[in-house]
Amino acid sequence: MNKNRKKTVGFVGWRGMVGSVLLQRMIEKKDFKKINAIFFTTSQIGEKSPIIKDCNHTKLLQNAYDIDLLYSLDIIITCYGTEYTNLMYYKLRSIGWKGYWIDAASELRMIQESCIVLDPINLKEINKSIDSGIKTFVGANCTVSLMLMSLGGLFSANLIEWISVSTYQAASGAGAKHMLELLNQMNFISKNIDSDLENESMSILNIEKKITNLYKSKNFPKKYFKIPLLGNLIPWIDSIHNIGQTREEWKIQAETNKIISSNKKILIDGNCVRIATLRCHSQSFVIKLKQDISIIEVETILRNHNKWVSIIPNTAESSLKYLNPAYVSGTLFTPIGRIRKLNIGKKYLSAFTVGDQLLWGAAEPLRRILCILVK
Ligand SMILES: NC(=O)C1=CN([C@@H]2O[C@H](COP(=O)(O)OP(=O)(O)OC[C@H]3O[C@@H](n4cnc5c(N)ncnc54)[C@H](OP(=O)(O)O)[C@@H]3O)[C@@H](O)[C@H]2O)C=CC1
Numbered sequence: 001m002n003k004n005r006k007k008t009v010g011f012v013g014w015r016g017m018v019g020s021v022l023l024q025r026m027i028e029k030k031d032f033k034k035i036n037a038i039f040f041t042t043s044q045i046g047e048k049s050p051i052i053k054d055c056n057h058t059k060l061l062q063n064a065y066d067i068d069l070l071y072s073l074d075i076i077i078t079c080y081g082t083e084y085t086n087l088m089y090y091k092l093r094s095i096g097w098k099g100y101w102i103d104a105a106s107e108l109r110m111i112q113e114s115c116i117v118l119d120p121i122n123l124k125e126i127n128k129s130i131d132s133g134i135k136t137f138v139g140a141n142c143t144v145s146l147m148l149m150s151l152g153g154l155f156s157a158n159l160i161e162w163i164s165v166s167t168y169q170a171a172s173g174a175g176a177k178h179m180l181e182l183l184n185q186m187n188f189i190s191k192n193i194d195s196d197l198e199n200e201s202m203s204i205l206n207i208e209k210k211i212t213n214l215y216k217s218k219n220f221p222k223k224y225f226k227i228p229l230l231g232n233l234i235p236w237i238d239s240i241h242n243i244g245q246t247r248e249e250w251k252i253q254a255e256t257n258k259i260i261s262s263n264k265k266i267l268i269d270g271n272c273v274r275i276a277t278l279r280c281h282s283q284s285f286v287i288k289l290k291q292d293i294s295i296i297e298v299e300t301i302l303r304n305h306n307k308w309v310s311i312i313p314n315t316a317e318s319s320l321k322y323l324n325p326a327y328v329s330g331t332l333f334t335p336i337g338r339i340r341k342l343n344i345g346k347k348y349l350s351a352f353t354v355g356d357q358l359l360w361g362a363a364e365p366l367r368r369i370l371c372i373l374v375k
């Protein structure tokens, strides 16, 4: 690539949830000034492209399967998903395309020729990869990125022996259709109990019974989640990976160790659970430390690691105010609180974190690797 000319970047999947958050962040940070852009689509060829100020870009949407056009690009960034990656990535590489491929989907994360990107955690590794000719950069699974952003200090100080994690994952992680279904579930219940809520003499347990019966109604919207998520939870995310463990649970240890490229594998496992929040994932950790260090030291190490993490005092007032999905939604803030030693032993630490799974969990690491590559 000629280093003095602006790189041409192709955007695939920019209309989706992750892609639109990416575009919004790039506009906010004026990243489009640094590139020429071509917007692609799998379904709206010839429709109008989004209009981006200060950016040289095509006016109409291009065919995301046009291999010749894709081949001419310096960089392709895709937030479309695994289906597109599987179809186009290997095709392009097999005909000798040497551009940078940046991807939100999980498909390429664990292949040898890729680097998983989360630069506040692994900038050195990213730079090493670029220098060594790696051309494929993939964002991590959302819970992995959000865990590392909040616990980054303990990872980089090599203080973690193992982690047991329980996740509380938002509907958006399952995709736009699922998120809409959750809202339709809210609407369905609300419409059906509206008059009961106005009737002060109605017993709360009668309303609860009505809701439980509504869950069983054939009209209850559950095409995607299969069961109600509203007022409920789903203790299973993604497909089975190996005996008893889901793929979502498997990714945590596998991707984390690739990102931090640790000599000795850090063991991480737990339960991944879908809950009825909109776009923030929360995680509860039990951490076995390698040393017995004080809570003040733990907090200092975590606080000093990056500018997005913030330590929430372990009080009711602060936990309620700052450590919840509604507060964190739409921000890059990765608060961590409920930090305390467990009564199991002095090396056992408990902590709870919340993060926006569309920002640090998906779009932001992609935006940042793009900036590194076009610098
Ligand atoms: N959701 C998440 O939290 C995370 C997702 N990812 C990865 O990113 C991929 C994309 O996820 P996500 O953004 O949630 O997917 P979406 O379903 O929101 O969007 C994916 C694509 O679907 C097409 N599309 C069809 N109909 C519509 C419509 N009505 N509105 C908008 N787009 C539409 C668009 O492509 P086109 O213009 O070509 O039709 C769009 O780019 C996932 O498959 C996953 O691999 C990674 C981390 C987290």
Ligand SMILES: N[C@@H](CC(=O)OP(=O)(O)O)C(=O)O
Residues within 6 Å of the ligand: 104, 105, 106, 140, 141, 142, 169, 170, 172, 173, 174, 237, 238, 248, 251
């Ligand atoms: N599986 C995640 C979201 C996601 O897309 O993950 P991945 O990028 O690892 O497929 C969730 O459901 O919350």
